[in-house]
Amino acid sequence: GQNIDQPTEMTATEGAIVQINCTYQTSGFNGLFWYQQHAGEAPTFLSYNVLDGLEEKGRFSSFLSRSKGYSYLLLKELQMKDSASYLCAVRDRDYGQNFVFGPGTRLSVLP
Amino acid sequence: GAVVSQHPSWVICKSGTSVKIECRSLDFQATTMFWYRQFPKQSLMLMATSNEGSKATYEQGVEKDKFLINHASLTLSTLTVTSAHPEDSSFYICSAAEARGRSLSSYNEQFFGPGTRLTVL
Numbered sequence: 307g308q309n310i311d312q313p314t315e316m317t318a319t320e321g322a323i324v325q326i327n328c329t330y331q332t333s334g335f336n337g338l339f340w341y342q343q344h345a346g347e348a349p350t351f352l353s354y355n356v357l358d359g360l361e362e363k364g365r366f367s368s369f370l371s372r373s374k375g376y377s378y379l380l381l382k383e384l385q386m387k388d389s390a391s392y393l394c395a396v397r398d399r400d401y402g403q404n405f406v407f408g409p410g411t412r413l414s415v416l417p
Numbered sequence: 418g419a420v421v422s423q424h425p426s427w428v429i430c431k432s433g434t435s436v437k438i439e440c441r442s443l444d445f446q447a448t449t450m451f452w453y454r455q456f457p458k459q460s461l462m463l464m465a466t467s468n469e470g471s472k473a474t475y476e477q478g479v480e481k482d483k484f485l486i487n488h489a490s491l492t493l494s495t496l497t498v499t500s501a502h503p504e505d506s507s508f509y510i511c512s513a514a515e516a517r518g519r520s521l522s523s524y525n526e527q528f529f530g531p532g533t534r535l536t537v538l
Contacts, residue, residue: 341529348510348529349461393460404451405527407461 308332310408317414326379334400340379341393389415423530437497438533440511446491447513455508501537509533
């Protein structure tokens, strides 16, 4: 089966840096995705990692370690609009290449 | 590019009625579409995977006779919630994977629709 874990809630200050961790256990790992979801809206794609290492995209970076079953999303220069849920999703080739979503981390950015 | 729409965005219905939700890929062909359900403060739960021209694959615990899925074309999939009850009230989100290759391993991401909020009274 699959198991994905994330912290439920995090709080950070505007302008700061925050790291959201995701640990996973899957039998047929084939990529990890991070999505941002504002309340009442659909998720929007942030990043994709399939090889170990860091992927940087503007204020957002995502890191993957396949041997440790671990990823993190790093948000720099936090803005109020970054307050949202962040979903870690793993694609599993033993699950028909479908995505399995983690519980999501609700981030609150305070002034 | 890669825009997915859903209709309606919000629906309220009486218990016992059926509701149809449409998911369209507007500027690409989607061989595969996915239907998710999300309860408040919870993550997305995959309900079924829909491949164009074939029967949908339902996740364990999802009643195929209650949640009818049709994927008649490369740009349209529909989810019909039959005999809806209050416990079916949820946020239903579809996503589409672009047909870039012959297998899903060539897809890098899913494109999500804006979601449909269903409230059953």
